[in-house]
Amino acid sequence: MTRSWRIDGVTDAARARIAVARLAAAYGVPTVERARLTAALSGHLRQCLTKGGTWVLTLEGPGSPAGTSDLHAVVAPVPGAGAAGRAPWTVTVPCAATGEVPGEDTVTDDPAGLSEALLGADEDTAVVLAQLTEQEELVAFHREELHQTNQGVVVLHAELDAAGRAQQAAFAAERRAREEAEKARHRLTFLADASAALNASLNHDEIVRRLPELLVPRYAESVDVWLFDHDDDRHRPAAHSGAAVLAARTGRPQYAADHPGGLPGVDDRPPSALAPERPLLCVPLPARRTPLGVLTLSPPGERWDPDDAVMLIELARRAGTAMDNARRFEHNRDIAETLQRALLTELPTTPGLSLAARYLPATHGLNIGGDWYDAFRQRDGSLITVIGDVTGHGLHAAVMMSQLRTALRAYAVDGGGPGRLLTRLHGYLRHLQPDLFATAVIARFHPDEHTLTWAAAGHPPPVLRLPDGRVRILDAKPGAMLGIPLRQDIADHTERLTPGSTLALYTDGLVERRALGIDPGIERLAQALGTYGSAALDADLEESADRILHPLLSDSEREDDVCLLLCHLHG
Template sequence: MTRAWRIATVTDAARARIAVARLAAACGVPTVERTRLAVSLSGQLRQCLTKGGTWLLTLEGTRGADGGPGELHVVVVPAPDGAAGDRTPWTAGVPCPEPGRLSGPCTVPEEAAALSEGLLGADEDTSVVLEELTEQEGLVAFHREELHQTNQGVLALHAELDAAGRAQREAFAAERRARTEAENARRRLTFLADASAVLTASLNHDEILRRLPELLVPWYADGVDVWLFDQEDGRPLPAGHPGAAVQAARTGRPQYAADHPGNLPGVEDRPPSALAPHRPLLCVPLLTPRRGPLGVLMLSPQGERWDPDDAVMLIELARRAGIALDNARRFEHNRDIAETLQRALLTELPSAPGVGLAARYLPATHGLNIGGDWYDAFRQRDGSLVTVIGDVTGHGLHAAVMMSQLRTALRAYAVDGDSPGRLLTRLHGYLRHLQPDLFATAVIARFHPEDRTLTWAAAGHPPPVLRLPDGEVRTLDAKPGAMLGIPLSQDIPDHTERLAPGSTLALYTDGLVERRSQGIDPGIERLGSALASFDRAELDTDLEDAADRLLRPLLSDSERDDDVCLLLCHLRG
């Protein structure tokens, strides 16, 4: 609702002021605000009358949002048809609880001259009162705001303290839960790491199967069964096994059989097993990276249910166990092949008049049991007997192949009737050109039974040990050559010994005498002592038995990191 008045005289101004004050009162404007509005309007009307011309006063009421309190707006502007020069509007506004009352009647007295003069004169006193009232209101408002802020601060402080207490309690509870979960996770990871180390430390298939239940019972399972499939074709045999185990074998996915859902991550739920209907059963396939499952690991829990995190850890352990079993099977298969290949490469000893021969080869107990140790013996056209023992660096199929090539080359070179030193020199040149990054050691001994002499030469190899007929033992450590294949030229010298009937020469590789904690010299001394302990008659009658008896004290420990090769040459009477 809008009201408007045209003001050209002081009477018009007084009537308009009175009308505005009455309408403001009718609309519920507070007294102080109404007085301020009247004073401000009076001052503005005085300026308008001073300027002259016709002015237009407009009173408009606006409603608040959502039905709340509104406002009264007073605007004074020059009339459109007036002669006033300054047309800048003057505005004022006060809060209005009931702006709708502007539509009511508003009567103004007719005694224009006296009424307007008295009305305008009263505004000066009102201004003084309003100034004092404004000052007091300011003080009151200041103290009220200060008190309100204090109260709000106290309330906020209490609220913050209460919230801090709750947050602290929640943080302590969360910390305890996190610490418990972290400790459980650490325990599972530690167990998984330790169990994996145990399973992968052995390449024995039966040992892994024995250790697996020992690791799990009673910490993570009440009972453990391992079902391995048929070794021939890898197909599972379902007879006598729970249905969940058969399903795990067929699908390669973990299965949980119980009368309640397991809700285990990555595990399929199944009805309870008919073989054990009252016992929950977790069946995890033993997977391998290269083919299907090797078997199924069947576990029963300690309580009524499995912990989901424990189940995840057990599934991972089953995967690692499957890999360990697969590696063990492959290792055993490759080991059998390697041993067969190694023994096929060894020489069958010839029979030579006046000289008895006995050889032993023992593969290392670690690795694929195939290495570069070798021995050889063959007769020459002049009736002499050439015996050889050597060692190619490294292990594996490559070392075995290189050993075979060296043996073949030696036999080819020996056709020319060269001495042992010359044969080793030629082998040295052959190895340098054939395999520059591969090295070998060797000893070649040539027996002449007719004149009872021994010619020998060594290249980087442990020295031969000679037992004389009276039991005295000598180490043939005269100037040897360097290792075969090293990047330098060398002429390996020959050495000659006169032999009496009953003399025994022991050729061997470092695996027989060398120990990491002791070196090689004490081992050579033990070999000499063991060889001296034999009677000559024992060596004359049964050299094979003497070779076995010689090895026993030297290989008392069952674990060997290197191959062992021994060749005994006994000069008969």
């Protein structure tokens, strides 16, 4: 085993010292030797921090390439980091373990982990001091034995018996202290794991569901969650105990039972009329402004240990914070989705041409981004369809998407082909936001002749389904991404259309997967589009759009927004 820590400051030094102490304990280093190791390491690290520069602490133990059976620590300067040329410091201590000792040496900023490390260091110091005290008592005992030799064998036996009883009492006290320390460690571990489980979800109902799963049966026989403003009747018991109502009004934990609870920070109340035979602990679920509800627990045995009650109150506080965060996230997500859909266009009705569009937000984050689609007529009666994607996510990308869409409509009033419109958008974006980029495809359908004129700028190519079922990917040379620091004139491309043809415009969120790239996704879209006949597309283009999307999105969660615009020329 060989592990290293880079030390740039006092925080890195403290974490490295904690990690070394844990690994030394895991490898069975005796307590005194471990205390000497950590004390010497702390002193040298303080000297290193005083000298300045960057240092590396390397720890080699059994199982390392060096093949040593001891624990070997080396503190050496990092070349070129302000501490070069200084001699490394080494120390070696014996190990009881000879193989690879599993364990995590990463020290986080979690208060529970740092507190446990501090308690562990104090335990080692206490053991060393206890051994020193024991040695001093032993020396004093021998001196007294020599001094009292003339007092006779009876007095000597009496003193030995007294010393034996004192030692037994010390062992019993030490055993009780170890048991209490182990219980405290279990509580801290449970609190840390439960907090991580609650904060891992941003779904309010999921957090409420997890609370009973975490607490039953270890710390509670039953768990009731009373939420004040929840619409789901599953979380509303038919009646609430008086202690729960009082906890809701005062914001203080209440203990309802036929005996005093003696729990820190908890008010004692008479037994509940709803369940007089069992004690109830009612803890408010706090939030930033007002309490969210009350958590009512019944003990797994006759009553709670006071330390367990303190831990449960702290868990309720963290659960309330997690639920409040989830509610805020869900509220912001709903606002974002409403804003995104408000920015999208209602498709026009065009004789002989059907349009169907789908927008699906990503399944992560606030679900607002820069994907958009649009369709409108020009003065000459032709229909412009466009689909695009502004880089990034969030409100800024959505605002820029809206500005680009408005600018495109303004440019289209003056006429011009898709390539000319994209070229003007490119210049507009460079002038408006030099650090923002976008991709787009514009397709124009002519009213009197069955032709399609299209142009692309850094966007995935359109997919054209012919009436006979064949599918073509229109991958003629596109322009570069809009907004790049480069002057460009984007060219038009023209295709002859026959009745029954269908054009698919889309964004990369539909076809791109991180592990596969974009080309396989485009092929899958072409295959899905080719499976439909012209009659089905003529009959219901909206249903066809849903059926095309389903196999393309069923493989994974969406990490990006998805836009799809289908344009079908009636047969």
